[in-house]
Amino acid sequence: MAQEEVIIACKNLQKVYDMGETKTHALCDASCEIRRGEFVSIMGPSGSGKSTLMHVLSLLERPTGGSYLFRGKDALIFDDEELARIRNQEIGFVFQSFNLLSRVSVLENVELPLLYDFYSDDTASDKKTFLGRLLGSTGKKERVKKALADVDMLHRIDFMPHQLSGGEKQRVAIARALVNNPDVIFADEPTGNLDSKSGTQVLRILQHLHKKGHTIILVTHEHATAEHAERILRISDGCIVSDEKVSQRRFADDVVLVK
Amino acid sequence: MIRQLLLSLRITWQNFFAAKLRTSLTVLGIVIGIAAILIVMSIGASAQDLILGQIRAVGSNLIGILPGASEDDGPPASAFGIVITTLTNDDLEALRKKSNVPHAVAISGYVTGNAIVKSKNYTKSQTFQGVSADMINVENNTISTGRFFSVAEDEKNAHVAVLGATIAKDIFDDADPLGKKIKIDDQTFRVVGVLKPKGSSLISNFDEMIYIPLQAAQKNLLGIDHLNFIRLRVDSEEHMVQTEKDVDALLRSRHDIPDDENGDYSIRNMASALSIINNVTNIMKYFLAAVAAVSLIVGGIGVMNIMFIALSQRIREIGLRKAVGARKRDIVTQFLFESMTIACVGGIVGFLSGLGVVYFVGYVARVQGYTWTVFLSWNMVVMALITSAILGFFFGIYPAWKASKISPMEALRYE
Known part of the structure; x- marks a missing residue:
């Protein structure tokens, strides 16, 4: 297999929270490399630093030490504009609590990242005509539909979030993360708020997306959830204690999706 | 861009509708301010017209000669009842x-x-x-x-x-x-x-x-x-x-x-009397309008207040917007757009209520037998809207700036 592009390369990452009298080392000497197309779990108990690691890797927080190359570029010197572009174009987020806008439809929720897409060609071409600017293009709508189809939620496109179950909400949230076709999807405890059946569905979708070539980084404290990935980074007390391939990978495929 | 604003406007709208009473109370300041200025200016103009009209009815090419010397523009002594x-x-x-x-x-x-x-x-x-x-x-x-x-x-x-x-x-x-x-x-x-x-x-x-x-x-x-x-x-x-x-x-x-x-006499003509009365009534009118304008500032603070409430209610939403790629200026634009919209709605409501009062006063005055003309013009509407928009902008800046500082981390926070 040809070597894929390294998306995330970090060395000796440190994150120290300075609380005046006490200094908390949330991350010490974390190093890792994640390539395009990988499905990696970051696993550890609460307080282990896995969330901090995810925040740093997803460019939400700056580390206090170490180096981090995101797609070969020094991530520690990105300015606000560049960070906004990367969050829009290269990173997708899936949150534990879904974070759908409750007062707008599924369509508009998934469309949200496209509203801030000032970069890609088909949306840029929208800006050329006034009507395109006013209405958004059909191209945009196609992208929303495709993302919803990828998570088997196309039939709910005109629903409001309160009409959806927890698992469906999370699938919509995944569609939203997908819609700009990012290089990497960060999922922060995506099954934490779901019953096991809905959780399995979400994991199945993540596995499907992975199969289609998406890079996925899953943060979880559950062993069983983590084993849906190809590779697990175990973290404890701010240090990566192990980095190994999953020998007996779980597949969520045998569960039939309930529509 | 416009879709972006429309979407956020809808969210604002729904948020404000969810708290109708609070929203209307805070917008009331702008409503009252705009209404008060409109009423003062319009009724002032009508009253001015009434007074000047009465003088003109007598005729503006009259010259009056009064006994006794006087200062240039002041009334002669005879006006105070002194017999000369x-x-x-x-x-x-x-x-x-x-x-x-x-x-x-x-x-x-x-x-x-x-x-x-x-x-x-x-x-x-x-x-x-x-x-x-x-x-x-x-x-x-x-x-x-x-x-x-x-x-x-x-x-x-x-x-x-x-x-x-x-x-x-x-x-x-x-x-x-x-x-x-x-x-x-x-x-x-x-x-x-x-x-x-x-x-x-x-x-x-x-x-x-x-x-x-x-x-x-x-x-x-x-x-x-x-x-x-x-x-x-x-x-x-x-x-x-x-x-x-x-x-x-x-x-x-x-x-x-x-x-x-x-x-030992004073000569007065109607034209100068007219201009003196005009000046005095103008000063009254603008002074009252300035007093009314104070309530606009209160109204502006109300808008600021409501934007801060919106901000605290929507920290996660803004965090999410940031997480999916909203830039600081996108958030600022969104908030300014919202505060200006609220202020303009207040302005329109204020304008309409002021209009109601102006016409009511006009009606009462005519019933009383005065020749009362209601003075309204299109630029009053435009002025009311522009004033409201400026208020919304000015008092929206600080909340908008605060909103733009919200970190995308807020979206990750689990409740």
Whole structure:
């Protein structure tokens, strides 16, 4: 297999929270490399630093030490504009609590990242005509539909979030993360708020997306959830204690999706 | 961009609808402010028009000559009730000569007094005015029945009277007053005419006045030989300045006053009176509007307050927007757009309520019999909207800036 592009390369990452009298080392000497197309779990108990690691890797927080190359570029010197572009174009987020806008439809929720897409060609071409600017293009709508189809939620496109179950909400949230076709999807405890059946569905979708070539980084404290990935980074007390391939990978495929 | 704003506007809208009472209370400041300014400006303009209209009804090409010197623009001493006797019937006669004041078309002397007026069923203290026969032309009054007294009647001290419309009705009810006798301080006067109603004005109330010949008033009732004032009508407004000069020159020479001294009389014209009244009422109007504008500031603070509430309710939403790629300026734009929209809605509501009040006041005034014109123009709407938008912008800046500082981490926080 040809070597894929390294998306995330970090060395000796440190994150120290300075609380005046006490200094908390949330991350010490974390190093890792994640390539395009990988499905990696970051696993550890609460307080282990896995969330901090995810925040740093997803460019939400700056580390206090170490180096981090995101797609070969020094991530520690990105300015606000560049960070906004990367969050829009290269990173997708899936949150534990879904974070759908409750007062707008599924369509508009998934469309949200496209509203801030000032970069890609088909949306840029929208800006050329006034009507395109006013209405958004059909191209945009196609992208929303495709993302919803990828998570088997196309039939709910005109629903409001309160009409959806927890698992469906999370699938919509995944569609939203997908819609700009990012290089990497960060999922922060995506099954934490779901019953096991809905959780399995979400994991199945993540596995499907992975199969289609998406890079996925899953943060979880559950062993069983983590084993849906190809590779697990175990973290404890701010240090990566192990980095190994999953020998007996779980597949969520045998569960039939309930529509 | 527009879709982005529309979406956020819808969210704002729904948030505000979820808290209707709180939203309306905070927007009330702008509503009241805009309404108050509109009301003050519009009703002020109407009242101004009413006053000026009354003066114009008398005619703006009148020149008044009052006894006693005065400061340039202040009222002469005679206006304060001090009796000054420097203006005489001889002055009036001199002014009446065409060669002296060529552009005067009508001229009248005036004396005013109070007397007990008696008739069959009527006894009351009334104000009467002794005037020249020409007074009806000076004041532009018209006769409703009968006639005004003649120059001859004035000169031979005739005891005739012309009544204002209201007082004629007061004294005689519906009976025809012509030829009837009234007693003014026990002297009998015959009513020869009744004036058409003219309405009251700042100058005098024609409808409640009893007019008698100047000579009779001076000699028989008041026992004086000076005049309270002289008024003359000029043929056209262009000749006002020239006529004032003519009058001044004439009186100066008659009263032996050197050119470098103030005269013992004052000359006033309606045009300058108009502009003085205009200035005073304008100052009142703008002062009141400025006071009303204070409530706009309160309204602006209300908008700021509501934007802060929106901010705290939507930290996660904004965090999420940041997490999916919103830039700081996108969030700032969104918040400013929202605060300006709220302020404009307040402005529109305020404008409409102000409009209601303005029309209501206009209606009441017309019912009361005033010639009331409602002054409204399109640029008032535009001004109200622009003012509201500026308020929304100005008071939205700080909340918007605060919102733009929200970290995308907020979206990750688990509740």
